Amino acid sequence: MTRRLAFALAVLVLATLPFWLTNSYYVNIASQILIWAMLALALNVLAGYAGLVSLGHAGLFGMASYAAALSVAGGAAHLTAAVLALAATLVASAVFALLSLRSTGISFLMITLALGQILWGIAYRWISLTNGDNGINLVSRPAPFGISLESPQAFYLATLAAFLLVVTAMEIFVASPFGASLCGTRDQPRRMTALGYNVWLIRFLAFLFSGLVAGIAGLFFLYYDKFVSPHALSLATSAEALLMVISGGTGTLIGPIAGAALVVVMKYVASAYIERWNLVLGAIFVAIVLFMPEGLVPGMLRLWRAMRRARRARAAAAHLG
Amino acid sequence: MPNTIALALGGSGAEWTVPAMTLWLLLAINSITLGGLLFLLSAGFSLIFGLMRIPNLTHGSFFMLGAYLGVSFLSAGLDFWTAALASAVAMATIGGLIERLLLRRLAGNALAQVLVTLGLSFMIADICLMIWTGDPVQIETPPALRGAVPIASVVFPAYRLAIALIAVVIAGMLWLMLDRTRLGAMIRAGVDDAPMARVVGIRVGRLFSIIFCLGAGLAGFGGVMGAPILSVYPGLDADMLPLALIVVILGGTGSLVGAFVGSFIVGFLYNFGQALFPELAYVILFLPMLAVLVIRPQGLFGRQA
Amino acid sequence: MTALEVRELQKSFGGLTVTANVSLAVKEGERRLIIGPNGAGKTTLFNLITGELKPASGRIMLFGRDITRIPSRLRAHLGVARTYQIITLFPGETLLRNAVLSLLGLSPLRWNPVVRLDRLASLAEDARAALARVGLGAIAGRPLGETSYGERRRVEIAMALAQRPRLLLLDEPFAGLSVEERRDILRLILGIPREVTIVMIEHDMDTALEFADRITLLHFGKVIADGTRAEVVADPRTREVYLGE
Numbered sequence: 057m058t059r060r061l062a063f064a065l066a067v068l069v070l071a072t073l074p075f076w077l078t079n080s081y082y083v084n085i086a087s088q089i090l091i092w093a094m095l096a097l098a099l100n101v102l103a104g105y106a107g108l109v110s111l112g113h114a115g116l117f118g119m120a121s122y123a124a125a126l127s128v129a130g131g132a133a134h135l136t137a138a139v140l141a142l143a144a145t146l147v148a149s150a151v152f153a154l155l156s157l158r159s160t161g162i163s164f165l166m167i168t169l170a171l172g173q174i175l176w177g178i179a180y181r182w183i184s185l186t187n188g189d190n191g192i193n194l195v196s197r198p199a200p201f202g203i204s205l206e207s208p209q210a211f212y213l214a215t216l217a218a219f220l221l222v223v224t225a226m227e228i229f230v231a232s233p234f235g236a237s238l239c240g241t242r243d244q245p246r247r248m249t250a251l252g253y254n255v256w257l258i259r260f261l262a263f264l265f266s267g268l269v270a271g272i273a274g275l276f277f278l279y280y281d282k283f284v285s286p287h288a289l290s291l292a293t294s295a296e297a298l299l300m301v302i303s304g305g306t307g308t309l310i311g312p313i314a315g316a317a318l319v320v321v322m323k324y325v326a327s328a329y330i331e332r333w334n335l336v337l338g339a340i341f342v343a344i345v346l347f348m349p350e351g352l353v354p355g356m357l358r359l360w361r362a363m364r365r366a367r368r369a370r371a372a373a374a375h376l377g
Numbered sequence: 378m379p380n381t382i383a384l385a386l387g388g389s390g391a392e393w394t395v396p397a398m399t400l401w402l403l404l405a406i407n408s409i410t411l412g413g414l415l416f417l418l419s420a421g422f423s424l425i426f427g428l429m430r431i432p433n434l435t436h437g438s439f440f441m442l443g444a445y446l447g448v449s450f451l452s453a454g455l456d457f458w459t460a461a462l463a464s465a466v467a468m469a470t471i472g473g474l475i476e477r478l479l480l481r482r483l484a485g486n487a488l489a490q491v492l493v494t495l496g497l498s499f500m501i502a503d504i505c506l507m508i509w510t511g512d513p514v515q516i517e518t519p520p521a522l523r524g525a526v527p528i529a530s531v532v533f534p535a536y537r538l539a540i541a542l543i544a545v546v547i548a549g550m551l552w553l554m555l556d557r558t559r560l561g562a563m564i565r566a567g568v569d570d571a572p573m574a575r576v577v578g579i580r581v582g583r584l585f586s587i588i589f590c591l592g593a594g595l596a597g598f599g600g601v602m603g604a605p606i607l608s609v610y611p612g613l614d615a616d617m618l619p620l621a622l623i624v625v626i627l628g629g630t631g632s633l634v635g636a637f638v639g640s641f642i643v644g645f646l647y648n649f650g651q652a653l654f655p656e657l658a659y660v661i662l663f664l665p666m667l668a669v670l671v672i673r674p675q676g677l678f679g680r681q682a
Numbered sequence: 683m684t685a686l687e688v689r690e691l692q693k694s695f696g697g698l699t700v701t702a703n704v705s706l707a708v709k710e711g712e713r714r715l716i717i718g719p720n721g722a723g724k725t726t727l728f729n730l731i732t733g734e735l736k737p738a739s740g741r742i743m744l745f746g747r748d749i750t751r752i753p754s755r756l757r758a759h760l761g762v763a764r765t766y767q768i769i770t771l772f773p774g775e776t777l778l779r780n781a782v783l784s785l786l787g788l789s790p791l792r793w794n795p796v797v798r799l800d801r802l803a804s805l806a807e808d809a810r811a812a813l814a815r816v817g818l819g820a821i822a823g824r825p826l827g828e829t830s831y832g833e834r835r836r837v838e839i840a841m842a843l844a845q846r847p848r849l850l851l852l853d854e855p856f857a858g859l860s861v862e863e864r865r866d867i868l869r870l871i872l873g874i875p876r877e878v879t880i881v882m883i884e885h886d887m888d889t890a891l892e893f894a895d896r897i898t899l900l901h902f903g904k905v906i907a908d909g910t911r912a913e914v915v916a917d918p919r920t921r922e923v924y925l926g927e
Contacts, residue, residue, distance in 0.1 A: 063416050080443070103426070109488060111495075114643070120633075121703060123514065133586075150414065152709075155670075155671060158671060159439065159674070161488070162430065162432065162487055162491065163670070163674065164890075165432075165488075165491065166432055166622065167670050169622070170622070170623075170663055170667055170670070171667070172396065173659070173663055174659065174660055174663045174667070175665070176659075177658070177659020177660055177662070178657075178659065180659065182544065182656040182657065183656060183660050184656060185656075186540070201420060228795070228796055228798075229795050231798045231799060231800065232794055232795045232796055232797055232798065232799060233786055233789075233791050233792050233793070233794045233795075233797065233799050233802075234792065234793055234795040235795065235799075236645075236779070236782070236783060236786070236792055236799050237783075237786065237792050239772075239795075240783050243772050243773060243774075244770050244771070244772060246734065246770065247766070247770045247771075247841075248752050248783075248787070249734070250732055250734070250754060250755075250758060250763075250764055251754045251758055251783070251784055251787030251788075251841075251845070252755050252756075252758030252759050252785075252787035252788045252845070253755060253792060254755055254789050255755070257584050265795075290615075291615065291618075295495055295499070298492075298495075299496075302492065319606035323437070324515055332504075332506070332507055333501050333503075334499050334500070334502060334503040334506075335499070335503035335504060336497070336508075337396065337496075337499055338496040338497065338499030338501075338502075338503065339500055341492065341493075341495065341496030341499065342493050342496040342497060342500070344480065345483070345489050345492045345493050345496065346479065346482060346483070346489075346493070349489060351487075352524055358569075371440070374623045
């Protein structure tokens, strides 16, 4: 029950954030963390639960942004644009899945990388469609039920609502039979097939779910900046998303969220003090892969447990001695 | 990619008159040049992939860092060719250190190794930014090759010809090494079946180091070679890596012939694609690669997995 | 009724023929033992029967139905279950969860993304029963990492039995076990009701002979001998094949 309590506490803290974090700059950073956490959670469905590491997720993320921006620029209402964007992202996810699920492991990684690059290339070069490097502007953020989201606080709360929805959906997903099946295909795909599971279809559906959530993150990314450029679909962005998942720890829900917080904080807050944050980020990535491959959150937990054991052992020894 | 226009329309740093040359011929020459550069970049990538079974995501960074080092060697007073060789040696050393100190610790875990190379690419990109700042650097073509060479009724810019020739020569040397030497035989065995090679007594770990050094050195050398044409700028690594990936997947991992043929195919696809369909140029580049991955995953010249 | 019939099954890897024109028929309820030296193609035969590998030619009939073209995952739904020579369980999970995953494989619930798996009481009950059948009911809640090798071998069998198969393929179920553990597992296997047809691959002749009604001897992918236990044991070819053992 402590987990439920912790979760409720966390939600409370997050929901009241605009009231105790008065600096709008930090409220914006909080919004950013939530947006990237959604992308990280999306990627985690594949990388963490399915055991399929994708380096092309920024393609799906950015595609939603572009689809929505283009729809609005074409005259659609925000809601219509959002629905269109998510539908387009679902279709793209299906295409990604059909092409990449023919293999696993490194091949899967490379196909997703290639697919992400193709989408990036379209955004960058198909200038008549996407305006190329100049990107597309969004005139205003959506105003659901007439409530304006232009202020950082209002936008943060809207993003939080979406984020909580995503987290809840993820939690239900992971605890469900389908979620267990997905993890099963990660651990023993051979056995799963012999047990009667359709491993390909399980992965395919998981890919769709992952893409949809990445699309939701992409929408809020667009609304935040009111601008999208090809960089959103770049390999660098996919790599950052993967870094978030890995640094936080795959296969848990808190991991990708923690990882997203780490990367975003590094990017914005630390870069005020450290000039070369890419270097730091890359170094952290390498360090985590080398020394804490299970991720920061599980790694820290492991260290903490080891320290507690050591302390208990010392206390016991002192007691006897 | 800023310099594609330059590449398509005639390069920079060299002045030569062009009597009645059609655009197609120009594109063809530039394609061959790019193909040569890509071979220098991809040969190592292909061998690393074939032997160690990882796409070395630091490879673009090796190309860029090599180019930057070449720039520094040049401003230190070395002549072009010495700078290029010095760069190659420096990059080979760096590659060797990376392999021994980092990759070897993750032996057997291909995914972890790929992620380390990814992280390293971030680091190297920033280090280059720190040392050489963000302004693109132009270096001049070596004085001996500044002119144009008339062959038959066509005039070829000398430097571009030289690059293609160098690529062919190095391809030949690599082929000889792989085909005729004991080291080459061991490498081929490792590419074929690394675990089996180990069983037979081949020190596959040492081969990894050698190939990684070789790949990094070639990439660095290619970076310097390409500098007069592509110039050196932040983001060069991100521009070159996908091209290496396409070449190797098209041509087949671990195959030198594949890297050679693939490099020129990509060179042509890139330049002609840019000229004919600038808006879909990238798609034109990646689609054949995707098709190969889906239909014939071992590439044009690779072995069946 | 013939539970399993294999007709002229052929499989090669590159230049190596691993299954050479293998034919055999197992009656319903029978206990068939497949023996042969290492590399004889026994596990390959299992992989062909479960559908993990596709034969170059030949037919596989399950209870009179031709399943040669039926994909592997569907054969589970037709009543085929197997254990593996190398333990292939789900690490990081409890024994109960392992058994649940086995049960889910045949249940339409496996596609459900919204209900809580832990709350499915009847599934958990059946899983516990499956573990109890192999004597592991008491430690159902233990994580797999904290169980012994012998216990894991039992879980392997529990996983297969949980699906209430009509045909059970046991691939070296005694591998790596102590003499006592082998006795226990043998008792377990002997206790399986005759509704289940069992085909077993084993090396340990002493333990397995007690189990077998009929024996098939494979060597270099070919059937060398096939008959009742007594027949095959007395067959001079059997001794020949095993002279090197």
